[in-house]
Amino acid sequence: MVKINGVSAKSISDSRGEKTIFVSIKTNVGSFSASAPNGRSIGKNAVKVYKKNLEGDTSTLKKFSDYFSREIIEKFDDLRRIEDIVEGHIGANTLFALESAVLKAVAKKQDEEIWQLINPSAKKFPRLVGNCIGGGKHSSLQKKPDFQEFLLIPNARKVKECFNRNKKIKNEIEIFLKKGDKNFKNKKNAENAWITSLNEKQVFDTIKRSKLPIGTDVAASSFYKRKKYHYKNPMLKRTEEEQLGYLSNLIKNFNLFYVEDPFHEEDFENFAKLLKKSPKSLITGDDLIVTNSKRLKKAIEKKSINAVIVKPNQCGSLLEVKKVCELAKKNNIKIVFSHRSGETEESILADLAFGFGADFFKCGIDGKEREVKIKRLIDIEKSIH
Numbered sequence: 349m350v351k352i353n354g355v356s357a358k359s360i361s362d363s364r365g366e367k368t369i370f371v372s373i374k375t376n377v378g379s380f381s382a383s384a385p386n387g388r389s390i391g392k393n394a395v396k397v398y399k400k401n402l403e404g405d406t407s408t409l410k411k412f413s414d415y416f417s418r419e420i421i422e423k424f425d426d427l428r429r430i431e432d433i434v435e436g437h438i439g440a441n442t443l444f445a446l447e448s449a450v451l452k453a454v455a456k457k458q459d460e461e462i463w464q465l466i467n468p469s470a471k472k473f474p475r476l477v478g479n480c481i482g483g484g485k486h487s488s489l490q491k492k493p494d495f496q497e498f499l500l501i502p503n504a505r506k507v508k509e510c511f512n513r514n515k516k517i518k519n520e521i522e523i524f525l526k527k528g529d530k531n532f533k534n535k536k537n538a539e540n541a542w543i544t545s546l547n548e549k550q551v552f553d554t555i556k557r558s559k560l561p562i563g564t565d566v567a568a569s570s571f572y573k574r575k576k577y578h579y580k581n582p583m584l585k586r587t588e589e590e591q592l593g594y595l596s597n598l599i600k601n602f603n604l605f606y607v608e609d610p611f612h613e614e615d616f617e618n619f620a621k622l623l624k625k626s627p628k629s630l631i632t633g634d635d636l637i638v639t640n641s642k643r644l645k646k647a648i649e650k651k652s653i654n655a656v657i658v659k660p661n662q663c664g665s666l667l668e669v670k671k672v673c674e675l676a677k678k679n680n681i682k683i684v685f686s687h688r689s690g691e692t693e694e695s696i697l698a699d700l701a702f703g704f705g706a707d708f709f710k711c712g713i714d715g716k717e718r719e720v721k722i723k724r725l726i727d728i729e730k731s732i733h
Contacts, residue, residue, distance in 0.1 A: 563606025
């Protein structure tokens with residue numbers, strides 16, 4: 349059993365140089381720590397990152413430090429005891445980092461891996477989803493694709509093969525961009541994806557040469573206002589109906605395997621229409637669901653999606669993550685565990701994805717904060733085979 353003797357927190361920098369939280373705990377089995385990432389495009393239904401701010405959460409944890417010492421933690425579901433103490437007092441980032449540190453302690457005590465605390469008989473490895481070219485809020489250029497991410501989704505047998513394939517293709521795409529985009533400057537965004545002045549159709553033309561399954565995160569909420577989708581490259585406004593037509597044409601013309609957030613974050617109906625028109629593609633909810641089991645339930649009832657993004661720090665609670673994954677599995681919804689744009693060198697995401705039986709692992713292609721997670725997944729694969 350694990351007894352927590354003290355909890356503290358401080359701020360560290362994420363991959364964008366912005367502040368995020370790092371939580372440390374002292375226990376009867378040693379000291380453990382974990383950090384949380386930051387997202388740039390945050391769904392408005394996500395749990396607040398901090399109760400008020402990072403500093404506030406840091407001092408709250410300090411105040412609560414003694415409360416934890418009365419609790420005994422032996423298994424994953426005992427995280428309920430942590431949540432009962434801090435509920436309503438800290439934000440999602442802080443709760444996620446705290447629970448991650450606690451799981452590390454429990455795994456150490458049980459002499460197990462973190463994923464084994466979730467499902468000791470886990471076997472299935474998720475397919476990698478790699479962000480190759482960035483646009484939307486993730487690009488600093490004036491002229492850029494309106495969609496936020498352009499994704500490569502290799503289907504190799506081993507995680508390591510997928511990882512190597514994505515890196516190789518990303519380097520080849522650089523050569524295509526040099527030829528096809530006269531403004532291309534070999535620059536990358538916060539997720540280490542290439543930035544380009546091409547529009548989404550030109551980008552799809554470029555990445556389909558990879559001969560890999562491809563996809564996109566439209567992040568449609570980021571350019572939706574007053575009932576229209578405001579495109580800038582080229583400048584035009586699309587109604588919801590036109591957006592539906594445009595997306596179903598893109599799916600057909602470019603054989604898109606994966607489409608995330610094609611409509612704004614409250615539009616369960618148009619998600620459902622697109623899924624009906626394109627049942628072979630993964631119509632994926634991120635801002636629509638924000639790792640929230642109630643919203644996932646609504647999406648299932650309305651037949652809005654056949655895949656869901658899971659970002660543990662959107663809800664903070666790993667018990668809620670478990671609920672979301674169980675509900676998705678029961679309803680045949682594919683699970684996509686995802687990093688955030690402002691990442692840290694925390695690797696627990698890989699254990700969570702494997703333990704919860706994720707179908708996909710969306711974690712960029714390269715860059716140390718992303719590679720640490722993919723390499724952790726490769727290490728788990730090695731340890732099992």
